[in-house]
Amino acid sequence: MKIGEFAKRSGVTVKTLLHYDKIGLLKPSEKTDSGYRIYCEDDFLKLQQITTLKFIGLSLSEISHTINESGENLEHMITIQKKALEEKKKHIESVIAVFNKAENKAKESKFIDVNNLINIIKITNMEKSVKEQYKSDKNLNLRSNLHSYNINKIDWDKWCFNQMYFPDQAKILELGCGVGKLWYKNKDSINKELSITLSDFSKSMLKIAKNRLKEIDHEFTYQEINAEDIPYKDGSFDVVIAQHMIYFVPNIEKALSEIRRVLSPGGIFYVTANSCKSMYELNELAESFAPNLGLDSNGFSNRFDLENGRAILQKYFNKIDIEVLDGKIIVNSAEPVVSYKASTIQGSSVLIGERKKEFTRYLEEYIKKHGNISITTKACMFKAKK
Template sequence: MKEAHLYTTGEFAKMAGVTIRTIRYYDTKGILKPSHHNDSGHRLYSDKDFSKLKKILALKYLGLSLDEVMSTELNFEKDDMVNSLKMQKNIIKNKINHMKIVLNAIETAEVSMKNDNDLNWDKTIDIIEILESEKELLQQYIDSSNLNASVKLQDRFSSNEYGWYNWVFKNINLKKRSKVLEIGCGNGALWARNIDYLHDKTDVTLTDICEDMINDAKVNLEGYPKRFNFQIADPNNIPFKDESFDVVIANHILFYMKDLDIALKEINRVLKPGGRFYCSTIDGNHMKELEELMLGFNSNIKISEERLSTKFGLDNGESILNKYFNDIQKYLYEDKLIVNDTKGILEYIYSIPGNILEVIDNKKKEFEVYVDKSIQKQGELHISNSQGLFKSIKK
């Protein structure tokens, strides 16, 4: 029985907003064959063909290559769509963040040129190289998507009986009437996970340089509006008076500081005499197996954990803190992530800032198959979760 509506190639292309050449190319590749031909042999497309074309265009927009679209046989499930949308969102965010750095470089170079009589290319290039080297750190610091994915990863696959946030809170051991400041509170996970153990007389102020993260923290703690104060604040210029707090907490944040010395001076300034400073970090082995997995797919992929630990890590943290604090103690978090779910680890990988999304941009399906086969081959993937906490006292 002949279908009610048939369209020529030109009509079909116009309906979809693509070129006739694209429609013909899809036919040649075998990805979208016309349902009918007229007596002259010309292509005729149906409404069912149009529905299939819209799926193809949607998958292409989400970053799949034509070969990957063909391999899905258009059997794309909801979870696949959600992951693809997250990936595309992170690609866009990374591009936005990169453009912010380029703009900063242009403005800095512009000021430099105005102050110099002659064009100094060496100075301009140095400025751009410095800003470019900080791109990955900035991207990870200002974007809450990686933090949210990291929290979820810890929750699902940690082998530690406490879990990271409960372990940190237990070691901080807050006193009943303490005035507490958290620098870089992120999404407020430390407090949301330990709200039942927080005394109602403890005064907690949560700060972050990123408004999105403050908003996330407010949402996660919305049931306890009177328990917390929220404020956007730069760690390099903490907007509180000298000796205001009994405790300052910096959870996985110091290695993002452009000038760590300034941040530590500020933290020391707002602490009361004898006040306690707790800061967490990682070492160079953190997530090393995950990096090795990704390098096995493409040697150009990199994650920044080793760089972060070099700036402020478990190995050098004590010597850095010693300039401003006494009685430094280090607590190691004993844990490893045991991953047996491909989608769970992919959700985290897709959130990692840097070049991962660019490298696998048109090889997403191939990358997912590679990760899945790697996990299936080993049964489960063991990932080093090398984190720890420093406790110190204001000098």
């Protein structure tokens, strides 16, 4: 069929089809000598894939790679799309739950609290931004670089590891393992009898972690896991670990319920978070430079932090202890500070182009006047027992 008929039958505009042809995403099966584009039944299947992947938030370049370069067979492609749509469904359900909560509040008090509106905005926007943030380890590395200037030279991952107790032959699950730093930094202290499952919602992070830990003499298990839906039976693990990731989960309550479910009786959940006071000097500098653009906070981390974490955990765990690690970053160069702030979720959309250069000059002037930039760090570990 010609492009007009194909567009009519598929519900896609001719303009869209011409664009897909131009960028090589969906080329017609053939072109006549007179230049007419001819489409066939197989093109409907490819268009369906494009439409579905676009709906779940992939860019056209990502869609092109998925369907033209990945080499996956049709059955696997359908499985991928189905899984992605299920994730989308869960996210929509989380948003609906927040709206229901806001609606109930409005019925009770005749108005919606501003915090409820902020909650709706955050949850509806966070999933895409978090996935973008952790496509690779680039942003993690930029933030680690600034922390290398901390005058408290206690290594964070070694400190965390030393806070944890692993029973003999314990079954351990780490959620949001990232690039596997916890285990790489403590590779000489890992008991070979431990059964360790490393998980992350990002395939890229898991791939990097697996490659990084392959030199360690331990048989790790790797699995892509959404913390709101952990694919293990009740009581499967003696220990669950989540370092600085719980506040990224759209539905924190659901995740904590799942974590409690998969812990064995007496099992321990080790979860780390920031204090709301952490990095406050940097946040104030950024806000002074660009007021009201969202640079004055630590992003989503205030959803679960040192100050509110105990109250959230108490709904699901019997006993909660807290350990705190204080520090101070002293830096006399603007570059690592700019790179850190520009690598964050909120900074990545603000500190770009000329504004990033202006922020660099702004900090250079500050350093010239004060000698350095001093930034408070304060993080904690909750030890929550089932």
